[in-house]
Amino acid sequence: MNILLFGPPGSGKSTHAKRIVERYGLTYISSGDIIRSEIEKRTALGVEMDNYLSRGELIPDTIVNTLIISKLRRQRSNFILDGYPRTPEQVITLENYLYDHGIKLDLAMEIFIDLKTSIERISGRRICSNCGAVYHVRFNPPKREGICDLCGGRLVQRKDDMPEIVERRYSIYTKNMEPIIKFYRGKGIYVRIEGNGGVEEVWKRIRPLLDYISSRESLFQGRS
DSSP states (O other), X not given: OOEEXXXXXXXXXXXXXXXXXXXXXXXXXXXXXXXXXXXXXXXXXXXXXXHHHHTTOOOOXXXXXXXXXXXXXXXXXXXXXXXXOOSHHHHHHHHHHHHXXXXXXXXXXXXXXXXXXXXXXXXXXXXXXXXXXXXXXXXBOOSBTTBXXXXXXXXXXXXXXXXXXXXXXHHHHHHHHHHHHHHHXXXXXXXXXXXXXXHHHHHHHHHHHHXXXXXXXXXXXXXX
């Protein structure tokens, strides 16, 4: 089972990606994780990407494509791609690679939330400045306001979590994803999952779909 996973900021796609990996034994490939790893290791490519981000520029498609395709060369089946592709150019590169290697995508799934929910979920997030523990003023508040339960450190709001920044990120996501969603809808593999509600509630919408695809694959393999 090969899956593309999309979602606007705060949709919870990374949370559900981990559940999908655990339940169906897939390999998790996240463009964000790969980029952060390269930057943290201070590789030549990581330094180059960090320079783009520090200038507020997008990392060029050629770099992102290289990183993702190198992962797919080692994992040609049973994978979930989180956050890729994000541009038409990335779609072209991915589709050409998959076609050349006889790899089929089973599902392009978007966990969708509206702008109001996105802002509420992300702008309410607070991070411990000492240990990095994550809280939310509404959904997971600390016992003492502004103080970490674990270490007593001060809780802060990241700049990226400010409402105006979240709104900008949401706008960029919807604009960039419109042609990509249209493309995968045309291929008949796009499914939009309603992302409002708690984690368990959303998971109950996702699991039957993936159970069906998984059982269908098992049936086909049994016949071959």
